[in-house]
Amino acid sequence: MIVTIRTRNLAVGFPLAAAAPVVAAPLMSFAGTIATGLVAFGAGAVLTVSYGPVSEYQDIRFITIGVLTAIAAVINRLITRDRRSLRSARDVAEAVQNAVxxxxxxxxxxxxxxxxxxxxxxxxxxxxxxxxxxxxxxxxxxxxxxxxxxxxxxxxxxxxxxxxxxxxxxxxxxxxxxxxxxxxxxxxxxxxxxxxxxxxxxxxxxxxxxxxxxxxxxxxxxxxxxxxxxxxxxxxxxxxxxxxxxxxxxxxxxxxxxxxxxxxxxxxxxxxxxxxxxxxxxxxxxxxxxxxxxxxxxxxxxxxxxxxxxxxxxxxxxxxxxxxxxxxxxxxxxxxxxxxxxxxxx
Structure with missing residues (x-):
């Protein structure tokens, strides 16, 4: 029974930790996104220690968090670039309008x-x-x-x-x-x-x-x-x-x-x-x-x-x-x- 509960906690906790940096990407800065990934990695480690035992899927879970953090960092960079482009375009439009x-x-x-x-x-x-x-x-x-x-x-x-x-x-x-x-x-x-x-x-x-x-x-x-x-x-x-x-x-x-x-x-x-x-x-x-x-x-x-x-x-x-x-x-x-x-x- 205890092993079943621990396995369930791991099954629920790791996906949530892995999703955290992806959710943070459009909302936070680049540094904030990376920090969220590191926190998620740490949370995964805490889950492993607290709710072991060690399984053959443990490495895959941590690799998944790392890959998703890297993807989230790329998404954050793309969103930031698009926001800057839109802001620049609006500034140019407003400057031209004011000049006219x-x-x-x-x-x-x-x-x-x-x-x-x-x-x-x-x-x-x-x-x-x-x-x-x-x-x-x-x-x-x-x-x-x-x-x-x-x-x-x-x-x-x-x-x-x-x-x-x-x-x-x-x-x-x-x-x-x-x-x-x-x-x-x-x-x-x-x-x-x-x-x-x-x-x-x-x-x-x-x-x-x-x-x-x-x-x-x-x-x-x-x-x-x-x-x-x-x-x-x-x-x-x-x-x-x-x-x-x-x-x-x-x-x-x-x-x-x-x-x-x-x-x-x-x-x-x-x-x-x-x-x-x-x-x-x-x-x-x-x-x-x-x-x-x-x-x-x-x-x-x-x-x-x-x-x-x-x-x-x-x-x-x-x-x-x-x-x-x-x-x-x-x-x-x-x-x-x-x-x-x-x-x-x-």
Whole structure:
């Protein structure tokens, strides 16, 4: 009976010890994997001493642990190399994206400005997210968008749209004219490219010269959020519109929605990499909930808080690139601050 129990312990213990370095390979460092193999070897020796007797299979068991440790070390090296390659590819993609995107000014009049670009952790291709803001004689004009697809084709479309926006923002008389210029740019790109159905969702906005009103032309993009008086709300378009590049499939009119921009209010725009981010249960992220809570007064802190909440929701894993743009209209005077009330957290 005792011999049977010892034999059973050996039969169970050795396979577990042999499997330990293989399990450790994708989870630990190279040194940790080797150390796990040595511990497994020592555990096998303890099992042999404790639950002998010595059998003709003893040497095979120890050889098995040694071979599996060597295999685990090779697996660890391969996994580490692949992780470094993926990390390097993501870093390159993010660097190229940041080089293509214009760096927004920190301040335009009473507007404090901040932007963020988050590279997807499950993609190494360059994304098509874009944003831009420009001070013009017509007011402050800004755009955030997301080109369909990834890679060099997306970069080409982003470059075309940014160039067209910079030109249109300066001299176009109104937002519908800006949209039409962007549409013509996308049509030229589609006519001369290999992809005949390139399109981009975009929200193009204009803040009046006195910084009191906001006009938005939304082309199939996630609605911007306005935070005022401690409450956040979506600036949904009254009439839906097709993305840029697909205007020929819809009506010729360019709907523009008008909103008030009170002192102390924050405007937050983002791409669908934010709203389509999911947690481990598949639930989508809702930035409206986070922005309805107390948030920092400055746009940099606001976006940092939003990103931290986004990472908390997703477990710090994004499946799509995300672009963000935040503007805060500072109070014009101390009197105005007290009469309007604080819209953001101090």
């Amino acid at each position: 995107l214009p760096v927004p000014p920190d301040r335009i009049g009473p507007l404090a400005v901040a932007a963020r670009y988050l590279a997807a952790q499950e993609e190494s291709a360059i994304g098509g997210d874009l944003y831009a803001i420009q001070d013009t004689s017509h007011g402050v004009r800004l755009m955030i968008g997301d080109v369909r697809g990834k890679g060099l084709g997306a970069v080409e479309a982003v470059t075309v749209l940014l160039g067209a926006f910079r030109e249109a923002a300066d001299w176009a008389r109104d937002l519908p004219e800006v949209i039409r210029i962007l549409e013509r740019a996308m049509n030229r790109l589609n006519a001369g490219g290999n992809d005949p159905v390139c399109f981009a969702t975009a929200a193009v906005a204009e803040i009046s010269s006195d910084f009191t009103t906001l006009n938005v032309a939304n082309r199939g993009h996630p609605a911007p959020l306005l935070v005022d008086g401690g409450k956040a709300r979506e600036l949904e378009p009254a009439s839906p519109s097709l993305p840029l590049g697909l205007a020929d499939l819809g009506p010729p009119q360019v709907p523009v929605d008008r909103f008030d921009l009170p002192p102390g209010a924050a405007l937050v725009l983002f791409t669908d990499g934010v709203t389509e981010a999911r947690d481990r249960h598949g639930a989508f992220y809702d930035p409206l909930q986070r922005l309805s809570q107390p948030i920092p007064r400055e746009p940099d802190g606001l976006l940092d808080a939003l990103i931290a909440d986004l990472y908390r929701h997703t477990g710090a894993r994004l499946t799509d690139d995300a672009g963000m743009l935040a503007l805060v209209r500072n109070f014009d005077s101390p009197t105005e601050m007290f009469t309007q009330g604080r819209g953001l957290a101090g």
